[in-house]
Every structure is written in structure tokens, then in C-alpha cells.
Amino acid sequence: MSETGDLTFGQRLRAAMDEHGPLCAGIDPHRALVESWGLTYDLDGLRRFTQACVEAFGGQVAAVKPQSAFFEVFGSAGIAVLENAVRDLQGAGTLVVVDAKRGDIGSTMAAYAEGLLGKDAVAPGDALTVSPYLGFESLRPALDVAAQTSRGVFVLALTSNPEGRTVQHARLRDVSVAESMVTSAAAENAAAAERGELGSVGLVVGATVGSAVQELGLDLAAMGGPLLAPGVGAQGGTSEDLRQVFGDALPNVLPASSRDVLSAGPDAATLRDRARSVSETMAALLS
Numbered sequence: 001m002s003e004t005g006d007l008t009f010g011q012r013l014r015a016a017m018d019e020h021g022p023l024c025a026g027i028d029p030h031r032a033l034v035e036s037w038g039l040t041y042d043l044d045g046l047r048r049f050t051q052a053c054v055e056a057f058g059g060q061v062a063a064v065k066p067q068s069a070f071f072e073v074f075g076s077a078g079i080a081v082l083e084n085a086v087r088d089l090q091g092a093g094t095l096v097v098v099d100a101k102r103g104d105i106g107s108t109m110a111a112y113a114e115g116l117l118g119k120d121a122v123a124p125g126d127a128l129t130v131s132p133y134l135g136f137e138s139l140r141p142a143l144d145v146a147a148q149t150s151r152g153v154f155v156l157a158l159t160s161n162p163e164g165r166t167v168q169h170a171r172l173r174d175v176s177v178a179e180s181m182v183t184s185a186a187a188e189n190a191a192a193a194e195r196g197e198l199g200s201v202g203l204v205v206g207a208t209v210g211s212a213v214q215e216l217g218l219d220l221a222a223m224g225g226p227l228l229a230p231g232v233g234a235q236g237g238t239s240e241d242l243r244q245v246f247g248d249a250l251p252n253v254l255p256a257s258s259r260d261v262l263s264a265g266p267d268a269a270t271l272r273d274r275a276r277s278v279s280e281t282m283a284a285l286l287s
């Protein structure tokens, strides 16, 4: 029996997307947002902001993605707020993607993997964002631990920021860096794909990458894992962009939006309505 029941992360995510629509609601307590909610930008404000998000999103959306940086700002007490949110969201039946973008040499990656995905981790998410820019294979400990605990990872492939292309579009012997991530992720998901299931090794491909997927010739549908698509809303990405970026891979896309949804706070009911409405728009697009 795995840590998370018998189902893999990919299976649980597919079921959650079918039930709630595909939105991944972000929890990004930026200073300006916290203050715009009438809260003080301190530990108390962080707690109240996070509690409202948990109340609004728990049981309502496919997944929630707390951005670890905004909790780390407040040191260990801030991290405790994040840990409580992870537990509370999971208690409400909601999948949590911890956005910590970890990436290091394998021996250090093993510690990140144990701490954030392992069976004895304090408050592991259902998935973790990881950075492959020390080489995809440096992520092996995270891939292994995630597989053992039925958790998932999202590997940065084509990020939503304009600077990402200087690295991710670069070619080595005619293969772009992004394409090598797609190929590596596909290999990890091969067994799940054979069973006709969504894999547990996802990629991050921003909603703002324009025609990059086509230009680089990436077969995202064949990659077989979920596609986390940040950049919707505050960074300018629209549902029409999602259609153009992802094409036949749309059924595997998990659009992520933070500031655009969070700006509906502080009232938890209004925030929930906003998340539900964005999720319904995304569901209509992807169906």
C-alpha cells in the first residue's frame, strides 16, 4: 500500500480534473495582494490569507499550488503555515502541488526528495515542481521517491517567463533542451501510457510560450503526463492561448492561475466563486 492509497498521482489528478474541472489555483501571498485584502504583511496576515484560500479552494478545484517562496519569506513559522495548508487541503480531498522548484546534484536532490515527497516527509504535497537544469538525470532521486510514494513531479520544460527561451530553446546536436525534457518525461510515463493512464511525471509549459511548442516540434500529447500551464491571467495568458499552445495535448493540461484568482479575495465565498468560474471556463475549453 502506498502513502496515498492505491492510486498513482496521475490517476488521482485525472479523477480530480474530471470531477472539478482542470484549474490549479495558486496560493501566492505577494505583499501587495495580502495588503489589498486589508491584511498586514506579517505572519498573522500570511496565516489569514492562507486560511481563506484553503477555505475557498478545498474540495472545489482539481489542485492547489502554494508557492513556497512566499512562505519561506517568514522563516520556519511561515513554512509551518504552508505545512498546515498542505494538510488541510489534502484533508478536504484536494491535491496539492508544492511549488518549490527544487533542483541540485543527485546526492542533495535525494534529501529534497525525502523532505518534500518521501514517506516520512513532514507535510508532502501530492506533487512537487522540480528544475532539471542540472541535467534531467539529477532528478532521479525525486523521480524514484515520487514513484515509491505515489506522488508526482512537474519538471520545468518551457517556462512562462520570456528569459526561459535562452536556455530552453537552445539546441544540442539539433535537439532543443525543451525537447530533451519531453523525451525524458515520456520515458518515465511509458508504463502508465501503456495502461492508458495519465503518467505522474508532468512538465511545466507556460500558457505564454506562443508558438514555441510547434516551432520546437514538441509532441506534448505523447509525453503522457500532465502539463502544468502557469501564466494564465496576471502574466497575460488566456484560454485561447492555451488552445493554441497545447493543441491535441489539451486534455492533459492543468492551467495554473494565482494572482488573477486571488484578486477576488478576501471574502472566501467570492474567492471560491472566482475559482469555480475560471475552472468552468477551462473545462469548457478542454472538453
Ligand SMILES: O=C(O)c1cc(=O)[nH]c(=O)n1[C@@H]1O[C@H](COP(=O)(O)O)[C@@H](O)[C@H]1O
Binding pocket: 026, 028, 067, 099, 129, 158, 159, 160, 161, 204, 205, 206, 230, 231, 232, 233, 234, 235, 256, 257, 258, 259, 260
Ligand atoms: O512552476 C510554476 O508554477 C511556474 C512555472 C513557470 O514557468 N511560470 C510560473 O509563473 N510559475 C509559477 O506560477 C505562479 C504564477 O502566478 P501568477 O502569475 O500570479 O498566476 C507563480 O507561483 C510562479 O512561480
